[in-house]
Amino acid sequence: MSFRNILTAVTLAAVGVLLVGQIRDLLNDPTVWPPDDFIEYWAAAKLTLDGKNPYDANLLLPIQQAGGRDTDEAIMMWNPPWTLTVVLPLGLLPSRGAQLIWFAVNLAATIFCGDRLWRLFGGSANRRWIGCAIAVTAMPSAFALQSGQIGPLLLLGAVLFLECERRGYQFAAGAATVLLAIKPHLAYLIWCAILCDAITRNRWRMILGGAVTGIVCAVFPLLFVPHVWSQFADAMGNRPPEQWMSPTIGTVLRLYADDPKMFWLQFVPVLFGLAWFVGYYWRWAGRWNWTEQVPLLLLVSFVTAPYGAWPFDMVLLLPAAMWLVVRTSEARSLAVAARSDAGVSRAATARERLVIAGLIAVNVGCLVCNLLELTSYQFRWVSPAVLLLYVIGCRKETPKPLGG
Numbered sequence: 001m002s003f004r005n006i007l008t009a010v011t012l013a014a015v016g017v018l019l020v021g022q023i024r025d026l027l028n029d030p031t032v033w034p035p036d037d038f039i040e041y042w043a044a045a046k047l048t049l050d051g052k053n054p055y056d057a058n059l060l061l062p063i064q065q066a067g068g069r070d071t072d073e074a075i076m077m078w079n080p081p082w083t084l085t086v087v088l089p090l091g092l093l094p095s096r097g098a099q100l101i102w103f104a105v106n107l108a109a110t111i112f113c114g115d116r117l118w119r120l121f122g123g124s125a126n127r128r129w130i131g132c133a134i135a136v137t138a139m140p141s142a143f144a145l146q147s148g149q150i151g152p153l154l155l156l157g158a159v160l161f162l163e164c165e166r167r168g169y170q171f172a173a174g175a176a177t178v179l180l181a182i183k184p185h186l187a188y189l190i191w192c193a194i195l196c197d198a199i200t201r202n203r204w205r206m207i208l209g210g211a212v213t214g215i216v217c218a219v220f221p222l223l224f225v226p227h228v229w230s231q232f233a234d235a236m237g238n239r240p241p242e243q244w245m246s247p248t249i250g251t252v253l254r255l256y257a258d259d260p261k262m263f264w265l266q267f268v269p270v271l272f273g274l275a276w277f278v279g280y281y282w283r284w285a286g287r288w289n290w291t292e293q294v295p296l297l298l299l300v301s302f303v304t305a306p307y308g309a310w311p312f313d314m315v316l317l318l319p320a321a322m323w324l325v326v327r328t329s330e331a332r333s334l335a336v337a338a339r340s341d342a343g344v345s346r347a348a349t350a351r352e353r354l355v356i357a358g359l360i361a362v363n364v365g366c367l368v369c370n371l372l373e374l375t376s377y378q379f380r381w382v383s384p385a386v387l388l389l390y391v392i393g394c395r396k397e398t399p400k401p402l403g404g
Contacts, residue, residue, distance in 0.1 A: 037149045039067050041102070044060070054084060056235075081218060084220075109156040114135025122327075139311075155316060155318060156179055157181075158179075161177055187316065193288075197290075247378070296320065
């Protein structure tokens with residue numbers, strides 16, 4: 001072995017020993033990184049395995065307290081019951097071990113998504129580390145990983161959908177969207193596009209894959225809790241989304257109206273999102289390319305979402321951010337190569353600098369908001385800011401037609 005290989009092996013071994021020590025400390029000391037939102041999935045999974053109502057706050061509270069969460073009020077899992085199929089394995093483990101495994105799974109998903117998005121959008125293979133770095137250092141990723149939220153798995157669903165669709169695995173692509181369906185309102189335009197694509201291009205296997213996988217995931221929890229769907233409906237009825245101060249345009253409209261009962265105002269942005277989609281799909285229906293379109297579909301879905309869209313959910317903005325980084329870098333390379341047109345080179349460079357600086361500013365702004373301990377509602381500027389940067393970054397380019 002060369003000296004370099006020996007040094008690498010010794011370094012990895014030292015890091016491994018250090019990690020083992022840190023993990024031992026985490027397992028033994030619940031005051032170090034106490035469980036946050038992760039506890040909602042773990043407790044719901046344990047109740048489900050015991051055949052009890054996973055949406056009952058009175059049952060959840062003592063389990064969450066025993067699991068290390070210092071709270072006087074249960075943290076509810078408001079996701080649909082098919083989510084239980086995803087989180088159910090957590091209930092087989094003690095709280096601390098499950099928390100660390102959950103963190104590892106979500107971190108791995110975040111790194112994988114960063115790598116694959118970079119390559120899917122045309123980033124060079126020798127710079128793929130940039131994609132991983134972007135995904136890991138994005139503040140929404142940090143929020144999701146620290147709190148133990150499920151956002152990285154939603155992002156994984158979008159990335160697996162793109163990966164499978166690109167390879168021609170339509171059934172598997174549809175199946176991957178079940179992860180997005182954990183919070184379906186944050187990606188509602190994806191469902192619209194899948195339906196329209198099936199109708200216009202006769203690609204029904206994608207819908208079949210989503211339907212079959214969705215039904216399996218929805219039915220599986222019934223083996224443990226036969227009435228779980230009615231229990232979910234009852235929980236949502238007693239504590240509907242109208243009580244949440246989510247950072248959405250719809251919440252802004254409802255607060256401006258100064259009438260808490262006008263919850264329907266939160267869905268007004270959805271109507272604008274659907275209207276935009278009709279025109280957008282009409283324009284590109286004959287030349288639809290999922291890899292080109294998904295970043296913008298997710299971005300517009302998120303900006304116009306009726307509720308939710310919390311800071312940790314903003315990992316779904318990563319495809320649009322990654323698209324901008326890859327495309328602006330590509331535009332700069334092309335402009336520099338074509339030095340015969342200095343004006344184009346200067347314009348491309350200026351646009352690239354503006355977009356990259358804007359993305360960095362958004363990330364720093366999220367960090368500042370977090371350090372100031374602002375409420376989630378104060379993050380309502382983030383997704384519109386990313387949309388504005390997307391418009392600027394793609395001002396002189398439109399999605400390439402398939403085969404273009």
